[in-house]
Amino acid sequence: MSHCIFCKIISGDAPGEIFYQDDEVTVFKDIKPASNFHFLAVPKEHILADKGGDVDDVRLGFHLPPFNSIAHLHLHVISPASGMSTLSRLIFKPNTWWFSSVIVRILF
Template sequence: MTSPPHPNCIFCKIIARTSPAEILLEDDDIIVFKDVKPASRFHYLAVPKLHIENVNKITLNDKLLVEKLLSEGKRALQENGANVNDLLAGFHWPPFNSVSHMHLHLISPASEMSFLSRIVFRPNTWWFGTVDYVLNDLLPTKL
């Protein structure tokens, strides 16, 4: 389920192993690695190998992919000792996404985020949406 790497996409380069990253988990569809600017002790990115520009580009057919990003991201967190009961998981909306390749932020413990991180990753704002919002509110509008 990979697409040709986009030449200027850092995540495509990480998937192709032409850019470094601390990869925690990988399968045919997704990759999970550490965020280079962590908002808390554990801050991972779960990224589809298929280049999807941003979360607004997904369709109902991508529901299982979003669920897999969350479940595998949680698995990576648990395997590394993070508390998934104190987890913030979500996507930045364009134009507030820093990389134009859809990626799920998984941050734990969310309760230890700095004031600035709490603003940047504030749930269900016009710049950041939780997985629950994407699955329950955004996707149903794409019928």
């Protein structure tokens, strides 16, 4: 996407301090870091809408310690959020002690 600044950083058409890169993801320093270590991990493709996910019905978030079952940072991307079971709605309930939501505004 020619108007996407992240795509431009990934392709080298815009400046960015890249710390890691593979075939699927690029990690670079935030342009206005909030602390010493402030990075953005960005998929190289616009994956959610391109794969059929509903960008208007999505839940994004992280389980917080001690409620995370895997000690490796990972983001949950759930779409459609309205299709979750009752149990999943509890496990992934936004802004609880065990699940911190990420609010997203997708611009096209």
